[in-house]
Amino acid sequence: MPIYAFECAACGHAFDRLQKLSDADPVQCPACGEPQVRRQVTAPQFRLSGGGWYETDFKKDGDKKRNLAGDGGAKPAESKPAESKPAEKKADPPAKA
Template identity: 80%
Template sequence: MPIYEFQCNACGHRFDRLQKLSDPDPSTCPSCGAPQVQRQLSAPQFRLAGGGWYETDFKKDGDKKRNLAGDGATSKPAESAPAPAPAPAPSTSSGSSD
């Protein structure tokens, strides 16, 4: 079951609630009792990491597996490139031609 985040528009109280997709959202704030509760958009609490999902993860062993995340899904250490040479400082000449 997903965890949803809610906020009361009257008092600003924020709270989380574990509920089914089919459950109705709470209508009153548990802190002040005002009927001004609104669901908030929030980031998921997990991250999928690794080589990615394979198209044939649940197919027969003889089938070829193909990475659905693409070629860039595998994480490789970054290659270090040589640092560029610093740019020459602009010359300031004190001579003036009149």
């Protein structure tokens, strides 16, 4: 269940409440009893950091686990020299008679 932050517009009392998504927000302030409680917009309490997402969920024991954000420990591909292609010849515009 998520934790929601609320604030009373009448007295400024701020409080948190653990409730289901389907539960109704509180109407009355627990400090002053006024019906002016509003839900606040807050930042999440966790941060995803690190080298990226790992492909570890739903893997079998024999499957290779790799990092989805990075190279996954794979060997770098050998660089091949760019092959030079001959320039395509443009067709001459038709002659006007």
